[in-house]
Amino acid sequence: MALLSKRSAFIYNPILEEDDDAARLERRGIKVTKLNRGDPAYYFPTPKYMIDAYVDALRSGKTYYSDSIGVRELRDAVADRYGRTYRINASPDDVIATAGISEGLAFLNSALIDNGDRAVIFKPYYVQYVSNLMAYGGRPLFGIYDENEGWSIHLDHIRGELRKMKRASRIDRVKYMLITNPNNPTGTVLKRKVLEEVVDIANENGIVLVSDEIYDEIVYNGAKFTSVGQVAKGTPHIILHGASKVFDATGFRMGYMVFPEQDGKSKVIRDKIVDYARMRLSLNTPAEYALAEGISNRKEHDKAIHGMVSHIEKRVNRVTDILEHNDAVSVVRPNGAFYVLPRLKMSKLRIKDDGDFIKRVLQEEHIQITRGSGFGSPGHFRIVALAPEGELEEAVGRIEALLTRYMR
Amino acid sequence: MALLSKRSAFIYNPILEEDDDAARLERRGIKVTKLNRGDPAYYFPTPKYMIDAYVDALRSGKTYYSDSIGVRELRDAVADRYGRTYRINASPDDVIATAGISEGLAFLNSALIDNGDRAVIFKPYYVQYVSNLMAYGGRPLFGIYDENEGWSIHLDHIRGELRKMKRASRIDRVKYMLITNPNNPTGTVLKRKVLEEVVDIANENGIVLVSDEIYDEIVYNGAKFTSVGQVAKGTPHIILHGASKVFDATGFRMGYMVFPEQDGKSKVIRDKIVDYARMRLSLNTPAEYALAEGISNRKEHDKAIHGMVSHIEKRVNRVTDILEHNDAVSVVRPNGAFYVLPRLKMSKLRIKDDGDFIKRVLQEEHIQITRGSGFGSPGHFRIVALAPEGELEEAVGRIEALLTRYMR
Numbered sequence: 152m153a154l155l156s157k158r159s160a161f162i163y164n165p166i167l168e169e170d171d172d173a174a175r176l177e178r179r180g181i182k183v184t185k186l187n188r189g190d191p192a193y194y195f196p197t198p199k200y201m202i203d204a205y206v207d208a209l210r211s212g213k214t215y216y217s218d219s220i221g222v223r224e225l226r227d228a229v230a231d232r233y234g235r236t237y238r239i240n241a242s243p244d245d246v247i248a249t250a251g252i253s254e255g256l257a258f259l260n261s262a263l264i265d266n267g268d269r270a271v272i273f274k275p276y277y278v279q280y281v282s283n284l285m286a287y288g289g290r291p292l293f294g295i296y297d298e299n300e301g302w303s304i305h306l307d308h309i310r311g312e313l314r315k316m317k318r319a320s321r322i323d324r325v326k327y328m329l330i331t332n333p334n335n336p337t338g339t340v341l342k343r344k345v346l347e348e349v350v351d352i353a354n355e356n357g358i359v360l361v362s363d364e365i366y367d368e369i370v371y372n373g374a375k376f377t378s379v380g381q382v383a384k385g386t387p388h389i390i391l392h393g394a395s396k397v398f399d400a401t402g403f404r405m406g407y408m409v410f411p412e413q414d415g416k417s418k419v420i421r422d423k424i425v426d427y428a429r430m431r432l433s434l435n436t437p438a439e440y441a442l443a444e445g446i447s448n449r450k451e452h453d454k455a456i457h458g459m460v461s462h463i464e465k466r467v468n469r470v471t472d473i474l475e476h477n478d479a480v481s482v483v484r485p486n487g488a489f490y491v492l493p494r495l496k497m498s499k500l501r502i503k504d505d506g507d508f509i510k511r512v513l514q515e516e517h518i519q520i521t522r523g524s525g526f527g528s529p530g531h532f533r534i535v536a537l538a539p540e541g542e543l544e545e546a547v548g549r550i551e552a553l554l555t556r557y558m559r
Numbered sequence: 560m561a562l563l564s565k566r567s568a569f570i571y572n573p574i575l576e577e578d579d580d581a582a583r584l585e586r587r588g589i590k591v592t593k594l595n596r597g598d599p600a601y602y603f604p605t606p607k608y609m610i611d612a613y614v615d616a617l618r619s620g621k622t623y624y625s626d627s628i629g630v631r632e633l634r635d636a637v638a639d640r641y642g643r644t645y646r647i648n649a650s651p652d653d654v655i656a657t658a659g660i661s662e663g664l665a666f667l668n669s670a671l672i673d674n675g676d677r678a679v680i681f682k683p684y685y686v687q688y689v690s691n692l693m694a695y696g697g698r699p700l701f702g703i704y705d706e707n708e709g710w711s712i713h714l715d716h717i718r719g720e721l722r723k724m725k726r727a728s729r730i731d732r733v734k735y736m737l738i739t740n741p742n743n744p745t746g747t748v749l750k751r752k753v754l755e756e757v758v759d760i761a762n763e764n765g766i767v768l769v770s771d772e773i774y775d776e777i778v779y780n781g782a783k784f785t786s787v788g789q790v791a792k793g794t795p796h797i798i799l800h801g802a803s804k805v806f807d808a809t810g811f812r813m814g815y816m817v818f819p820e821q822d823g824k825s826k827v828i829r830d831k832i833v834d835y836a837r838m839r840l841s842l843n844t845p846a847e848y849a850l851a852e853g854i855s856n857r858k859e860h861d862k863a864i865h866g867m868v869s870h871i872e873k874r875v876n877r878v879t880d881i882l883e884h885n886d887a888v889s890v891v892r893p894n895g896a897f898y899v900l901p902r903l904k905m906s907k908l909r910i911k912d913d914g915d916f917i918k919r920v921l922q923e924e925h926i927q928i929t930r931g932s933g934f935g936s937p938g939h940f941r942i943v944a945l946a947p948e949g950e951l952e953e954a955v956g957r958i959e960a961l962l963t964r965y966m967r
Contacts, residue, residue, distance in 0.1 A: 159669070192624075216601070251839065286669065401841065
């Protein structure tokens with residue numbers, strides 16, 4: 152009899168898998184440059200107006216349990232955000248606050264997934280999508296973000312996969328289709344035209360659409376972001392968002408789910424997720440007020456986000472520029488989020504695989520990055536382009552030099 | 560094909576089930592007295608020294624992701640707390656911070672429970688124990704807190720239940736035994752002698768012992784609290800605790816698990832729960848620093864907890880006194896936590912059941928309490944004795960009058 156559950160085998164975070172090795176180096180007095188955690192607040196201070204609101208909430212005694220789905224002020228602010236930014240008609244009751252998108256995903260899978268159920272996940276994927284789904288007994292039905300098409304969605308491929316499910320009379324076991332826009336780990340912003348096709352696919356197959364849009368305001372290099380909510384009117388869909396990236400407050404651990412549609416499916420899912428929220432009673436109450444202010448104070452937010460995005464744009468482009476000049480990798484230039492996912496040209500390199508590569512980068516160059524296989528994309532590696540430019544440039548320069556060293 | 564998963568049927572919080580009805584009354588301008596939420600921070604301001612530490616963390620920019628298992632300062636403080644208070648030898652690495660005990664329970668069940676596995680839960684239970692277990696495919700093996708023995712553990716009964724499991728060769732499917740001390744909803748502090756027997760039972764059957772001790776410093780009426788860690792040396796066990804009750808900071812949503820033992824089982828579970836923690840990246844970082852200070856600053860904490868407990872003692876006793884004089888209920892006087900769980904003498908009352916009773920209390924007296932059946936204890940109701948004495952006395956007086964009105 153095994154002590155641990157079967158599902159436990161799926162619980163593992165490749166982004167942090169080198170933490171123990173990195174700590175060992177640090178104990179030997181070696182400085183490790185961490186380009187693995189997508190944590191803007193580590194590099195850009197969380198805007199003061201949000202900290203002020205947080206402190207106000209604390210000083211005025213808002214340290215009790217809040218409404219399980221979030222304080223009204225936060226849900227009002229979120230509903231208003233979607234109304235004014237995207238003309239998405241959501242009421243405060245269509246918003247459920249969660250402890251980051253992590254909790255939102257857990258609620259979603261727990262609410263929808265029985266053993267053997269499927270969810271459409273596109274590769275490369277953010278790690279939790281698959282592990283969390285599988286922990287609840289689900290199996291991914293993989294779609295493809297196509298590297299040859301700038302990591303956009305391979306529409307024919309997923310259409311084909313769903314056709315197969317339909318023919319096998321198993322289409323109603325496909326519980327949701329999850330897209331990430333802008334994308335982690337590819338840094339791609341999906342085009343409106345592509346989103347429209349995704350909505351068509353969801354409709355044709357009666358699948359609930361879920362869009363992780365946590366990076367929605369971190370868009371650059373001329374790209375334009377479209378929310379699923381703008382093109383999915385009438386289609387059951389859920390938007391995941393939160394404080395971590397756009398509001399530069401990872402350590403608040405604050406997210407939310409938006410259910411803009413009033414159809415039967417959306418309402419059933421929303422009502423059950425209220426039960427899930429009630430089960431864990433409350434979120435961190437003062438952080439809810441801080442995020443409410445983060446969203447509502449548009450003037451301060453616009454200033455903060457524009458400053459941050461202009462830095463991110465420079466940093467992502469600098470990383471791309473440096474690596475572009477190396478023959479052993481190819482890289483699609485990102486236009487959203489703050490990740491770069493270069494491909495290792497394995498035939499040109501004396502390394503075994505991407506896992507081997509990131510270990511060498513850590514041991515020889517003392518830089519922590521993440522293997523692409525952790526995102527379902529072997530032969531790639533992910534760099535977080537958030538460190539200050541000098542530090543980032545120097546580190547990526549050393550990765551580039553290592554690549555040259557290992558060329559055949 | 561059902562839209563929702565089967566496990567979703569178990570996700571439901573009876574403590575909050577009248578929230579919508581209460582809100583309806585409030586919209587009609589009626590004041591509802593809420594004696595259903597065990598939220599001390601709603602009535603007693605969270606101590607200022609903890610708020611100050613929280614503000615310091617915010618002002619000094621600690622708003623990025625923390626170490627997934629908690630910042631070192633918090634884990635140091637927790638380890639020290641257990642060393643000095645209970646002589647439990649835990650290192651900071653034996654501590655994993657969680658988003659309240661709710662998350663600790665979810666980690667535990669997710670890590671240990673496969674379909675059909677069992678966990679020993681004693682009735683009456685805190686609601687999440689059973690729903691969370693069942694959501695992960697587990698089934699409770701019910702023990703009994705015996706009302707006739709002051710809600711202490713019915714040791715012979717659970718010995719018998721486990722003997723049956725052994726005979727059926729299914730004892731290794733019993734993954735853990737969970738006790739709550741001091742207890743929610745009964746308000747009982749377990750005697751050291753009883754705990755020693757519980758440890759023997761765990762040892763005889765090779766079952767990991769889990770003790771929810773969230774109320775450990777809220778003890779009165781002459782009772783003395785013993786931690787499982789004081790009597791379980793050599794037995795694999797896990798202690799659950801956190802900021803919510805003893806540190807009067809429910810809205811921080813901050814808890815922790817302590818793994819004091821170094822045996823193989825404890826280590827395997829601890830290591831896997833580290834993976835679970837890494838999967839959701841981080842907790843609310845500044846709240847971790849606030850709790851670290853909450854624990855470390857013993858002088859301020861002692862002052863705060865003594866003040867709060869002396870109020871709670873008076874309030875719990877007052878509720879008990881009032882109800883004791885009514886022939887339609889019987890009540891065991893609590894000596895820990897802040898709940899009172901009276902038994903309705905159904906034969907003397909013109910009411911259908913405890914659910915019917917609490918509905919009448921809400922509709923006729925505008926007081927929100929919780930039905931005992933929500934804790935696996937039909938025919939009882941739970942009162943949270945935290946409201947200011949005047950308000951509490953007045954409300955419980957009205958419940959008592961309602962009881963008299965409904966007497967046969």
